[in-house]
Amino acid sequence: MSKATMIDLLTSLSKQRGFIFQSSEIYGGLGSTWDYGPLGIELKRNIKNHWWKSMITKRQNVVGMDASILMHPDVWRASGHIDNFHDPLVDNKDNKKRYRLDHLLEDQPDSVIDYLSDTLLSKEIKSLDEKFQAIVTELINIGARSESVLNESQMIDPETRKPASWTSVRQFNLMFKTHMGPIEDTGSVAYLRPETAQGIFVNFQNVQSSSRQKIPFGIGQIGKAFRNEITTGNFIFRTREFEQMEMEYFCHPNETEKWLEYWTHERLNWFKSLGINDTKLRLRAHGADELAHYSSACYDVEYEFDFGWSELEGIADRGTYDLDKHAEHSGKKLSYFDQPNNEHFTPAVVETSAGVDRAILTVLADAYHEEEVNGDKRNVLKLSPKIAPITVAVFPLMNKNGMPEIAQKIVDDLRSNYSSFYDTGGSIGRRYRRQDEAGTPLGITVDHDTLEDNTVTLRDRDTMEQVRVSIDKLSDAIAEKTK
RNA sequence: GCGAAAGUAGCUCAGCUGGUAGAGCAUCACGUUGCCAACGUGAGGGUCGACGGUUCGAAUCCGUUCUUUCGCUCCA
Numbered sequence: 001m002s003k004a005t006m007i008d009l010l011t012s013l014s015k016q017r018g019f020i021f022q023s024s025e026i027y028g029g030l031g032s033t034w035d036y037g038p039l040g041i042e043l044k045r046n047i048k049n050h051w052w053k054s055m056i057t058k059r060q061n062v063v064g065m066d067a068s069i070l071m072h073p074d075v076w077r078a079s080g081h082i083d084n085f086h087d088p089l090v091d092n093k094d095n096k097k098r099y100r101l102d103h104l105l106e107d108q109p110d111s112v113i114d115y116l117s118d119t120l121l122s123k124e125i126k127s128l129d130e131k132f133q134a135i136v137t138e139l140i141n142i143g144a145r146s147e148s149v150l151n152e153s154q155m156i157d158p159e160t161r162k163p164a165s166w167t168s169v170r171q172f173n174l175m176f177k178t179h180m181g182p183i184e185d186t187g188s189v190a191y192l193r194p195e196t197a198q199g200i201f202v203n204f205q206n207v208q209s210s211s212r213q214k215i216p217f218g219i220g221q222i223g224k225a226f227r228n229e230i231t232t233g234n235f236i237f238r239t240r241e242f243e244q245m246e247m248e249y250f251c252h253p254n255e256t257e258k259w260l261e262y263w264t265h266e267r268l269n270w271f272k273s274l275g276i277n278d279t280k281l282r283l284r285a286h287g288a289d290e291l292a293h294y295s296s297a298c299y300d301v302e303y304e305f306d307f308g309w310s311e312l313e314g315i316a317d318r319g320t321y322d323l324d325k326h327a328e329h330s331g332k333k334l335s336y337f338d339q340p341n342n343e344h345f346t347p348a349v350v351e352t353s354a355g356v357d358r359a360i361l362t363v364l365a366d367a368y369h370e371e372e373v374n375g376d377k378r379n380v381l382k383l384s385p386k387i388a389p390i391t392v393a394v395f396p397l398m399n400k401n402g403m404p405e406i407a408q409k410i411v412d413d414l415r416s417n418y419s420s421f422y423d424t425g426g427s428i429g430r431r432y433r434r435q436d437e438a439g440t441p442l443g444i445t446v447d448h449d450t451l452e453d454n455t456v457t458l459r460d461r462d463t464m465e466q467v468r469v470s471i472d473k474l475s476d477a478i479a480e481k482t483k
Numbered sequence: 484g485c486g487a488a489a490g491u492a493g494c495u496c497a498g499c500u501g502g503u504a505g506a507g508c509a510u511c512a513c514g515u516u517g518c519c520a521a522c523g524u525g526a527g528g529g530u531c532g533a534c535g536g537u538u539c540g541a542a543u544c545c546g547u548u549c550u551u552u553c554g555c556u557c558c559a
Contacts, residue, residue: 007552012494015494016493016509017492027550028532031549031551087557089555089556089557091484092555093485094537097554097555098484099556100557167485171509172484172557195559229556231554231555231557233553234552236518243559244559245559311559312559314559346500354559355558355559370537373519373520374519378519397517398516400518423505426519426520427516427518427521428517429517429519430519431520432518433519436520445518464519
C-alpha cells in the first residue's frame with residue numbers, strides 16, 4: 001500500500017461507502033467542510049458515546065453539560081480570545097514565505113529591533129517580550145504603512161538571513177464573527193465559539209452547586225467549535241468547523257501537576273481502548289514557546305499519520321486563568337469554599353480537549369488494511385467492534401429455499417440490540433468483502449444446514465474464520481464477540 | 484491570503500497536435516452458481532467544475548471564477 005496516499009484512499013473510500021462526503025458538493029463544495037453519511041455518523045456517534053461513557057457515565061465526580069454555541073461577546077473578551085486569538089502575519093514577497101510577525105522579531109539582529117522601537121515606540125521598554133508585543137501592536141495600528149516601516153528596518157528572513165521585501169502586517173482573526181438579532185450593527189456582534197471550554201467555565205457555579213460536586217470534579221461537554229484557520233486540510237484533520245470532546249477538571253491549585261499527569265495517561269489509554277495501534281500513539285510535552293496564552297503546561301496525544309505525527313488531543317494545565325478572568329470581567333465571585341479545611345480559593349483547571357473528527361480520521365487510518373487473500377486484494381477496515389458502524393451483517397447463502405425469510409427474521413430480531421445490515425446482493429464472497437470494507441466485524445450466513453438444524457455461520461472479519469452457532473444463541477455469541 | 488499542481492461516470496483514470504466522450508471497478512435487473520471481490524446478457528449514470536472568449540466546430544486553445552491537494556502560518 002502506498003503510504004503517501006492514505007488520505008486519498010480514505011477520502012475515496014469514505015465517499016463510496018457513505019462515511020464522509022464533501023459538504024455542498026453539488027454546488028462545487030465548500031472549503032474544508034465535510035458531511036457525515038450513514039456509516040460515518042454511526043462511527044461518530046459510537047466514538048462520542050464511548051468518550052461520554054468513559055469520561056462521564058463511569059465517573060462519580062465528572063458530570064456533563066451542553067452549552068450554546070453563541071455566547072455573550074464578553075466571554076471572549078475575558079477569555080483572551082479577542083485579544084490573543086489572531087495572528088499578525090507578513091509575507092516575504094521574494095520567496096513567498098509567510099511568517100508570524102511576533103516569531104520573526106525573535107530572530108532579528110539588534111539593529112532591526114532598535115530601528116523599529118525608535119520609529120514606533122514613544123518610550124523605552126526594558127522587557128524584550130513586552131517590547132516585541134508593543135512593536136507588533138504598533139505595526140498593526142499603522143496598517144498599510146507597516147510595509148514601508150518593515151522594509152526600512154531591513155528586517156531579515158530567518159532562512160536566508162538577508163533583508164527581504166515584506167508585505168504589510170495583516171491580522172488573521174481566528175474567530176468567526178456573526179450578528180445576533182435583526183439589525184447588523186456593532187452592538188449585535190457575536191462569535192461562534194472557538195472552543196467549548198468557555199461554556200463550561202461560565203457555568204462553573206451553576207453546575208457545581210446544582211450537582212453538589214466537591215473539588216476535585218470535572219465537567220465534560222461534546223460540541224461544535226469554529227476556527228477560521230488560515231490553512232485547512234488533510235481531509236477532516238483540520239477543518240474550520242469541527243467537534244470537540246472537552247473536559248475541565250477543577251482542582252486545588254496545588255494539585256494541577258498531579259491531575260495533569262493522571263488525565264494525560266487516562267486520555268492516552270482511551271485512544272488505545274479504541275483499538276488504535278499503540279506504537280503509533282505517543283505523548284509529547286509542549287515546549288514553553290508553543291503554549292497557548294492560557295496554559296502553563298501541556299501534553300499532546302499524537303498519532304503517526306502518513307503525513308507525520310499529529311495532535312489528537314491536548315491535555316493542559318490552565319491554572320486559575322479562566323475562572324480568574326471571568327470573575328474579573330463579570331464581577332461575579334467564581335471561587336470555591338472547602339468546608340473541611342475552611343478555605344476559600346479559585347479552583348485551577350486541568351483540561352482534556354480532543355477532536356472528534358481527528359479521532360475518526362485516526363481510527364479509519366489505523367484500521368485500513370489491504371490484504372492478499374488467495375491472490376485477490378482484500379480491503380478491510382479493522383475497526384473495533386465497540387465503534388464499528390455496523391456490528392453484524394446477515395446474508396442468505398442463496399435467494400431461495402426459504403433462506404431469505406430466515407435471514408430476514410434474524411436481522412429483524414438483532415436490530416433492536418445491534419446495528420445490523422441485511423444483504424442479498426451478489427455472491428456470498430462479494431457480500432463478505434463489502435462488509436469488510438465497511439468495517440463490519442461479524443457476518444451471519446443462513447445456509448443449507450440452517451434448514452436442517454437451525455444453526456448459522458458466524459464469520460469473524462479479521463480472521464475470516466467461521467463457527468456454527470444455533471440461532472437462539474446468536475445474541476449471546478455476538479455479545480461475547482463485541483464486548 | 485500567497486506560491487505550485489489539479490478538476491472528465493459513484494470511485495480510479497484514459498482521451499496525442501481542436502472534429503460533438505471511453506475503460507476498469509462499483510450500482511441495478513434477469514439467468515446460472517452457491518462460503519470469501521464467480522460467469523453470461525443487459526441497463527442506468529457525464530451539459531468533461533462554472534462562466535465568458537477564439538473558432539464553422541472546444542473536454543482539448545485563451546481569460547475569469549469556484550473547488551481540491553501540497554507548502555508557508557496556526558490548531559483539537
